[in-house]
Amino acid sequence: xxxxxxxxxxxxxxxxxxxxxxxxxxxxxxxxxxxxxxxxxxxxxxxxxxxxxxxxxxxxxxxxxxxxxxxxxxxxxxxxxxxxxxxxxxxxxxxxxxxxxxxxxxxxxxxxxxxxxxxxxxxxxxxxxxxxxxxxxxxxxxxxxxxxxxxxxxxxxxxxxxxxxxxxxxxxxxxxxxxxxxxxxxxxxxxxxxxxxxxxxxxxxxxxxxxxxxxxxxxxxxxxxxxxxxxxxxxxxxxxxxxxxxxxxxxxxxxxxxxxxxxxxxxxxxxxxxxxxxxxxxxxxxxxxxxxxxxxxxxxxxxxxxxxxxxxxxxxx
Amino acid sequence: xxxxxxxxxxxxxxxxxxxxxxxxxxxxxxxxxxxxxxxxxxxxxxxxxxxxxxxxxxxxxxxxxxxxxxxxxxxxxxxxxxxxxxxxxxxxxxxxxxxxxxxxxxxxxxxxxxxxxxxxxxxxxxxxxxxxxxxxxxxxxxxxxxxxxxxxxxxxxxxxxxxxxxxxxxxxxxxxxxxxxxxxxxxxxxxxxxxxxxxxxxxxxxxxxxxxxxxxxxxxxxxxxxxxxxxxxxxxxxxxxxxxxxxxxxxxxxxxxxxxxxxxxxxxxxxxxxxxxxxxxxxxxxxxxxxxxxxxxxxxxxxxxxxxxxxxxxxxx
Numbered sequence: 016x017x018x019x020x021x022x023x024x025x026x027x028x029x030x031x032x033x034x035x036x037x038x039x040x041x042x043x044x045x046x047x048x049x050x051x052x053x054x055x056x057x058x059x060x061x062x063x064x065x066x067x068x069x070x071x072x073x074x075x076x077x078x079x080x081x082x083x084x085x086x087x088x089x090x091x092x093x094x095x096x097x098x099x100x101x102x103x104x105x106x107x108x109x110x111x112x113x114x115x116x117x118x119x120x121x122x123x124x125x126x127x128x129x130x131x132x133x134x135x136x137x138x139x140x141x142x143x144x145x146x147x148x149x150x151x152x153x154x155x156x157x158x159x160x161x162x163x164x165x166x167x168x169x170x171x172x173x174x175x176x177x178x179x180x181x182x183x184x185x186x187x188x189x190x191x192x193x194x195x196x197x198x199x200x201x202x203x204x205x206x207x208x209x210x211x212x213x214x215x216x217x218x219x220x221x222x223x224x225x226x227x228x229x230x231x232x233x234x235x236x237x238x239x240x241x242x243x244x245x246x247x248x249x250x251x252x253x254x255x256x257x258x259x260x261x262x263x264x265x266x267x268x269x270x271x272x273x274x275x276x277x278x279x280x281x282x283x284x285x286x287x288x289x290x291x292x293x294x295x296x297x298x299x300x301x302x303x304x305x306x307x308x309x310x311x312x313x314x315x316x317x318x319x320x321x322x323x324x325x326x327x328x329x330x331x332x
Numbered sequence: 333x334x335x336x337x338x339x340x341x342x343x344x345x346x347x348x349x350x351x352x353x354x355x356x357x358x359x360x361x362x363x364x365x366x367x368x369x370x371x372x373x374x375x376x377x378x379x380x381x382x383x384x385x386x387x388x389x390x391x392x393x394x395x396x397x398x399x400x401x402x403x404x405x406x407x408x409x410x411x412x413x414x415x416x417x418x419x420x421x422x423x424x425x426x427x428x429x430x431x432x433x434x435x436x437x438x439x440x441x442x443x444x445x446x447x448x449x450x451x452x453x454x455x456x457x458x459x460x461x462x463x464x465x466x467x468x469x470x471x472x473x474x475x476x477x478x479x480x481x482x483x484x485x486x487x488x489x490x491x492x493x494x495x496x497x498x499x500x501x502x503x504x505x506x507x508x509x510x511x512x513x514x515x516x517x518x519x520x521x522x523x524x525x526x527x528x529x530x531x532x533x534x535x536x537x538x539x540x541x542x543x544x545x546x547x548x549x550x551x552x553x554x555x556x557x558x559x560x561x562x563x564x565x566x567x568x569x570x571x572x573x574x575x576x577x578x579x580x581x582x583x584x585x586x587x588x589x590x591x592x593x594x595x596x597x598x599x600x601x602x603x604x605x606x607x608x609x610x611x612x613x614x615x616x617x618x619x620x621x622x623x624x625x626x627x628x629x630x631x632x633x634x635x636x637x638x639x640x641x642x643x644x645x646x647x648x649x
Contacts, residue, residue, distance in 0.1 A: 102566070110566035110590065112542065164591070225429065240584070249419070249427035259584040267557070267580040270596040271572050273427065274481070277594035279587040 018067040018127030019312040019329075026058055028312055031067070033129050040131040041079035043089065045331040047306075048072040048125045049150040050319040052179060052235060053258055054118070058316065061260045062120060069126035069329075070118040073140055073149035081134055088140040090152040091132040092285055093117040109282050126312055126329055138285045144293045147306065150328055151299045152288045154181060158188040159291075160283025161254055165229060167192040172227045174198075174217065174246055177234035178205040180302060180325050181256060185231050186214045187297050197222075200234075204323045212298035222246055225273070231256055240265045249273040254280050302326045335384040335444030336629040336646075343375055345629055348384070350446050357448040358396035360406065362648040364623075365389040365442045366467040367636040369496060369552060370575055371435070375633065378577045379437060386443035386646070387435040390457055390466035398451055405457040407469040408449040409602055410434040426599050443629055443646055455602045461610045464623065467645055468616045469605045471498060475505040476608075477600025478571055482546060484509040489543055491515075491534065491563055494550035495522040497619060497642050498573060502548050503531045504614050514539075517551075521640045529615035539563055542590070548573055557582045566590040571597050619643045 020029040036042045049071035057064045070093045076084040095115040096108025103111050117132065118124015140149050158181070167173070173193045175186040178200025186198040186209065197217035198209050206216050219242070228251050230243040235257040243253045244265065253275060270277065291297050306328040307315035319327040337346040353359045366388035374381050387410045393401040412432045413425025420428050434449065435441020457466050475498070484490070490510045492503040495517025503515040503526065514534035517523050523533050536559070545568050547560040552574040560570045561582065570592060587594065608614050623645040624632035636644040 107567075112566075249429075250424075255584070255588050258588060261583070262581050263584040264579050264581045266578070267572065267576040270594070271575060271598055272596070274596045274598055276596075277587070279589070279591045279593075281588055281591055 016128035017309055018123070019069065019309075020066065021058060021068050022065050026068075026313060026316060028310065034123060034131045036078060036131045039080075039133050039135070041081070041084060041134055041137060042077045043074040043091070043130050043132060044077045045072050045074040045125050045127060045130060046088070047146040047150050048329045048331055049154070050315060050327045050329065051154060052181070055316075055320060056258055056260050057119065059260065061258070064119055066118075067123035067127050068118045069124035070116070071150050071153040072125035072130070073146050073152070074125070074130065076137070077129065079134060084134070084137070088149070089137040090140055090149055090285065090289070091117070091138070092136040092282070093119070093153060094282060095122055095133060095136065126309070126331070128309070128331060138289055140289070141293045144289070147303060147328060148292055148299055151184070151292060151326075152285060155184055155188065155288035155292060155297060156283040156285045157181065157256070157281065158185040158283065159287045160280050161185060161189065161231065161256070162192065162287075163283060164278055164280055165252060165254070167229070169193060170195070171229060173229045173231070174222060174227045175231040175233060176200075176239050176242055177232070177257070178202050178209055179233065179235065182231070182233040183209045183212065183214060183302060183325075184297070184299070185233055185256060187212060188291070189231070190214070191296065202323055205325060208301050208325060211301050225249065227251060229254065233257055237263055244269050244275065247273075247275055250275070252276040252278060254278055256280050303328060306330055333445035334626055335440070336386065336626070337383065338375060338385050339382050343385075343630060343633060345627065351440060351448045353395060353448045356397075356450050356452070358398070358401060358451055358454060359394045360391035360408070360447050360449060361394045362389050362391045362442050362444060362447060363405070364463040364467050365646045365648055366471070367632060367644045367646065368471060369498070372633075372637060373575055373577050374436065376577065378575070381436055383435075384440035384444050385435045386441035387433070388467050388470040389442035389447070390463050390469070391442070391447065393454070394446065396451060401451070401454065405466070406454040407457055407466055407602065407606070408434070408455070409453040409599070410436070410470060411599060412439055412450060412453065443626070443648070445626070445648055455606060457606070458610045461606070464620060464645060465609055465616055468501070468609060468643075469602060472501055472505065472605035472609060472614060472616075473600040473602045474498065474573070474598065475502040475600065476604045477597050478502060478506065478548065478573070479509065479604075480600060481595055481597055482569060482571070484546070486510060487512070488545040490546045490548070491539060491544045492548040492550060493556050493559055494552060494574070495519050495526055496550065496552065499548070499550040500526045500529065500531060500619060500642070501614070501616070502550055502573060504529060505608070506548070507531070508613065519640055522642060525618045525642060528618050542566065544568060546571065550574055554580055561586050561592065564590075564592055567592070569593040569595060571595055573597050620645060623647055
């Protein structure tokens with residue numbers, strides 16, 4: 016099969032074997048997949064991953080011990096726990112210390128014709144959820160993780176820093192709880208897309224310092240932390256949603272003096288993400304910049320790396 | 333009166349005017365005061381404070397609009413809010429943005445014969461609580477702030493990093509909730525004192541990585557953060573109790589990947605601290621290394637700066 020393979024030789028569309036489904040796994044024919052910033056980080060050397068990359072996808076079950084699933088469209092949680100440790104038995108395999116992660120850690124990913132995933136990772140996709148929208152389930156789930164971790168009140172002051180894909184999605188999700196949520200960024204085009212999706216935009220210099228109950232740091236840049244510390248109120252919360260690659264340098268004294276909460280946030284629950292996207296409660300269509308066939312996956316990455324780019328999809332059919 | 337004054341010329345025992353009590357303030361004759369690590373940081377330039385330093389004290393009310401207090405022994409909360417902002421009206425003047433802080437920010441401190449403090453900041457000291465022990469109320473209150481901020485369960489795994497004064501006190505306070513709390517440090521003598529106080533000691537190399545529900549970072553050194561991140565379990569909590577002076581550099585990726593909570597922790601409630609010290613629920617006597625008269629306050633600071641030093645008191649009577 017064709018697959019986008021990353022190794023010391025770089026990113027190459029390669030011909031490799033169709034993966035064998037392990038016990039409890041389904042074989043899935045990938046329909047459509049999305050490029051995430053983490054994929055771009057991996058190509059820069061993050062986590063030392065070698066193999067087929069990609070973890071945002073929608074596919075059709077090709078083979079499965081659960082015959083009912085065959086032929087059905089699915090999306091899948093990307094963390095594969097060991098199944099026996101305390102984390103896995105408490106249904107929190109996202110934190111299993113032996114976990115593999117689709118296209119990120121020890122498991123071939125979805126920029127390919129086929130992948131395998133455990134049946135327990137799969138979620139049926141409602142018919143009304145198109146492939147190109149279903150590719151957003153995984154990143155939207157990551158935004159719902161913020162809702163799982165914090166308690167919001169409707170009149171909270173919430174700022175999301177970073178006008179990338181994740182920032183725009185997070186601002187939309189949080190706005191369901193806190194309508195006044197603002198997005199802060201400095202990419203003209205991305206901000207226009209966000210605005211077209213109904214996201215409230217604020218210029219950085221308009222923001223009152225030390226006044227935000229919650230600041231979501233989704234810039235992915237080291238300066239984002241200092242900005243977040245400047246904006247959050249005493250005893251307020253900063254959510255770290257960026258994948259930091261390399262060391263972070265900042266003045267930590269305000270964290271102590273102002274008793275700030277900082278909380279890391281990674282993968283989230285698929286259920287609410289599927290429901291929100293199927294119910295058209297979120298606007299994601301304008302975030303799609305381009306769709307490339309799998310054969311042009313290398314070009315898709317070149318496009319996704321552009322500073323003003325948002326979501327780039329790969330059609331794997 | 334005599335007072336230990338800090339300015340660009342350094343730390344000098346000086347002759348200054350007795351302070352005037354403002355409206356709502358009492359005039360207090362300082363009996364005994366303790367040197368805190370924050371005082372040592374101030375002398376190194378932290379917060380650019382100029383004036384009389386010191387914030388841990390017990391004194392006798394010399395003059396007050398509340399005549400019942402005159403002649404009584406008191407300790408005092410160190411944050412002086414503006415009294416009218418949203419923080420102050422919600423009884424959280426520790427976070428008032430216009431606050432002054434005794435001996436730290438805009439308010440002369442307690443290494444002096446007299447100080448003034450608002451009546452609302454004062455707490456009566458029970459007769460059975462001796463002066464030398466009452467000096468610990470303020471730092472012990474800071475440890476009870478951790479109890480206010482988190483929820484502990486008896487079988488949690490808790491590690492306190494740093495065998496300084498604050499670490500030893502924090503380990504004792506938390507051990508009331510979590511008996512298995514361990515203290516980690518590398519100063520032979522300090523660890524012996526901690527052990528004499530009944531604190532459980534653990535060597536750093538015995539600690540299981542990624543296994544602690546809560547790690548209290550009280551080393552005051554930049555490396556403490558990396559150690560705390562290494563020890564805390566996924567979705568566990570790191571309490572930042574150190575005053576960091578200068579920038580902190582660390583790999584923040586695990587904060588996100590392991591969804592770690594980080595929470596800054598500063599001043600705390602005096603009530604439980606007084607009760608615990610008066611009830612002899614905490615062991616602090618062995619932490620006292622020396623007591624100097626106010627006339628030798630400069631020498632007291634030299635002693636307090638020794639790497640193996642714990643609490644140094646100044647007798648201001």
